[in-house]
Amino acid sequence: MTHTTTQAPAPADAGPGAWSPGGVRIEVTEVSRAAGGRRVLDGVTLSVRPGQVVVIVGLSGAGKTTLLSLMAGFTTPSEGEVRHDGGPIAAGASVGYVPQDDIVHRELPLARTLAYAARLRLPVGTEIEPVVAKVLAELDLERCAGTRIGALSGGERKRASIGTELLTRPRAFFLDEPTSGLDPATAAELMGTLRDLADGGATVVLTSHSPSDVRHCDTVIVLNAGRLAYAGPPEEVCAHFGVFSMEEVYLRLGGAVPDGDRTADAVPCTERACDGRRPQAPPPAGRHPGVFRQWALLSRRNLDILRRNRLTLAILAGSPLMVLGMFALLFRPGAFDPADPSPSATVQILFWIAFGGFFFGLTYGLLQICTELPVLRRERFVGLKAGPYVLAKVTVLLPLLLVVDAAMLAVLGALDRLPDGDAVMYAELFTTLVLSSAAALALGLLVSASVSDPSQAALALPMACFPQVLFVGAILPVPLMATGGQVMSLALSNRWAFEALGHSAQVERLWAEGASPLGPPLLMSYGDSFARPLVVDWALLGLFTVGLLLITRFTVARRSAA
Ligand SMILES: Nc1ncnc2c1ncn2[C@@H]1O[C@H](COP(=O)(O)OP(=O)(O)OP(=O)(O)O)[C@@H](O)[C@H]1O
Numbered sequence: 002m003t004h005t006t007t008q009a010p011a012p013a014d015a016g017p018g019a020w021s022p023g024g025v026r027i028e029v030t031e032v033s034r035a036a037g038g039r040r041v042l043d044g045v046t047l048s049v050r051p052g053q054v055v056v057i058v059g060l061s062g063a064g065k066t067t068l069l070s071l072m073a074g075f076t077t078p079s080e081g082e083v084r085h086d087g088g089p090i091a092a093g094a095s096v097g098y099v100p101q102d103d104i105v106h107r108e109l110p111l112a113r114t115l116a117y118a119a120r121l122r123l124p125v126g127t128e129i130e131p132v133v134a135k136v137l138a139e140l141d142l143e144r145c146a147g148t149r150i151g152a153l154s155g156g157e158r159k160r161a162s163i164g165t166e167l168l169t170r171p172r173a174f175f176l177d178e179p180t181s182g183l184d185p186a187t188a189a190e191l192m193g194t195l196r197d198l199a200d201g202g203a204t205v206v207l208t209s210h211s212p213s214d215v216r217h218c219d220t221v222i223v224l225n226a227g228r229l230a231y232a233g234p235p236e237e238v239c240a241h242f243g244v245f246s247m248e249e250v251y252l253r254l255g256g257a258v259p260d261g262d263r264t265a266d267a268v269p270c271t272e273r274a275c276d277g278r279r280p281q282a283p284p285p286a287g288r289h290p291g292v293f294r295q296w297a298l299l300s301r302r303n304l305d306i307l308r309r310n311r312l313t314l315a316i317l318a319g320s321p322l323m324v325l326g327m328f329a330l331l332f333r334p335g336a337f338d339p340a341d342p343s344p345s346a347t348v349q350i351l352f353w354i355a356f357g358g359f360f361f362g363l364t365y366g367l368l369q370i371c372t373e374l375p376v377l378r379r380e381r382f383v384g385l386k387a388g389p390y391v392l393a394k395v396t397v398l399l400p401l402l403l404v405v406d407a408a409m410l411a412v413l414g415a416l417d418r419l420p421d422g423d424a425v426m427y428a429e430l431f432t433t434l435v436l437s438s439a440a441a442l443a444l445g446l447l448v449s450a451s452v453s454d455p456s457q458a459a460l461a462l463p464m465a466c467f468p469q470v471l472f473v474g475a476i477l478p479v480p481l482m483a484t485g486g487q488v489m490s491l492a493l494s495n496r497w498a499f500e501a502l503g504h505s506a507q508v509e510r511l512w513a514e515g516a517s518p519l520g521p522p523l524l525m526s527y528g529d530s531f532a533r534p535l536v537v538d539w540a541l542l543g544l545f546t547v548g549l550l551l552i553t554r555f556t557v558a559r560r561s562a563a
């Protein structure tokens with residue numbers, strides 16, 4: 002099915018929609034989508050012309066979000082096909098997708114958020130400030146430019162999400178329930194903005210639960226349990242269902258309703274939808290940011306977000322301080338003194354230092370990805386690579402861990418809780434600790450990429466920690482473990498960190514030659530656990546880090562894919 006549109010002469014007044022090079026024609030043919038073992042969308046066929054505002058309505062669970070993301074190319078159909086302008090959907094700038102969740106970080110001011118989004122999405126060398134200023138003006142958000150996103154009202158925040166999409170001047174806009182939670186006036190204002198975009202030539206498709214949104218649209222698509230129940234002009238929807246109001250249409254849904262006997266292409270194109278083209282500026286062209294630039298940009302944004310999140314910073318800095326205080330209270334000084342050693346205390350001190358390095362690494366990484374999945378998904382859709390994304394997390398967090406590990410060793414050394422070693426020994430202890438923290442950070446990032454929200458990440462914390470306590474060799478030396486435990490210990494980074502620390506602290510010599518009678522039996526039970534060359538332990542910790550980061554990268558790619 003084809004549609005022809007006529008290009009009207011450009012009016013002098015170029016309003017908010019003055020940018021689009023013409024919208025996208027969308028054709029949905031016999032599209033079905035299976036999820037959770039059933040068809041959540043079933044044989045939907047419709048087409049949408051450029052310049053239209055189309056609203057998808059239906060009861061909760063009818064398949065509105067599913068259809069919207071299929072039309073945008075955000076997900077792929079199980080059967081049938083979706084075409085844009087008669088061809089396959091091209092990922093990138095021609096499509097703007099605003100999911101129901103915010104796709105903006107709450108910590109940053111609005112203008113800065115838009116500037117980061119613009120740098121990620123627009124070609125290298127584009128002058129960013131004018132682009133951001135224009136979008137702020139178009140969405141009537143100029144007075145909020147310096148306001149933190151988290152402090153914006155719901156409607157302003159929704160417009161901020163739309164703003165990130167507007168930056169690239171997409172030819173088609175898809176919005177999932179943009180008016181939900183807004184008061185009627187703000188909702189009408191937002192619908193007016195969308196109307197302006199369509200008048201500029203863009204194709205606008207949204208889902209909604211609000212009967213009043215329907216009035217602002219050219220076409221209404223009604224879904225009933227995954228099937229198309231109506232597609233046509235808003236004025237005729239009530240007559241189609243034999244009712245008098247949109248509310249009654251909802252009441253009819255779920256019961257027996259006429260099935261798919263209208264399609265959107267049967268709708269005559271309204272004057273405004275087809276003839277309202279404005280002067281068109283081409284979307285910015287040029288080379289888009291490569292992986293190195295993406296990494297640098299995301300690292301800067303991560304640092305910016307962290308710097309502004311005072312509570313998170315306080316927790317990140319405060320928890321090591323608390324743990325250090327507890328170590329100082331728990332362990333008496335001089336446990337490593339050869340004249341009066343405490344072999345069992347030395348095991349515990351070394352283990353808890355190793356576990357401290359692990360725990361801080363793990364917790365630093367744990368909330369990094371699951372808290373920004375909607376942003377990540379959206380940015381991946383416009384070309385962000387998973388590798389630079391994961392590396393940018395490490396770039397910002399690893400230096401913090403370096404400081405924490407150094408502080409832990411410096412304080413414990415000053416308080417006489419560590420052996421009386423030279424700079425080389427301290428350098429070795431520090432290297433081990435940093436490598437252990439890096440492996441744990443990678444594990445934290447992997448867990449964060451695998452779960453769906455922070456509460457699941459919090460539940461995963463004990464699961465990640467318990468084995469690193471039980472099977473490391475501090476509670477029970479590895480040679481004394483059951484075979485299963487010994488095999489398990491091989492896979493735990495903390496074991497190799499603990500044994501490397503023991504190697505550098507020369508516990509074997511202390512236990513063999515120190516004054517305590519407990520030393521030799523302890524040495525017997527540990528066998529040659531601490532005899533391994535340090536480089537082997539370090540190489541293993543490095544392998545854990547690289548391996549876990551690679552798995553995280555693939556997990557991020559998989560979780561953020563269609
Ligand atoms: N990944 C999935 N696994 C299982 N079921 C799914 C999945 N995705 C969607 N569904 C189911 O498909 C149906 C349609 O989901 P969809 O999100 O499209 O509904 P909706 O019309 O947008 O609902 P709402 O108005 O509540 O947002 C729902 O019953 C939902 O539970």
Ligand SMILES: [Mg+2]
Nearest residue numbers: 065066067208
């Ligand atoms: Mg939905």
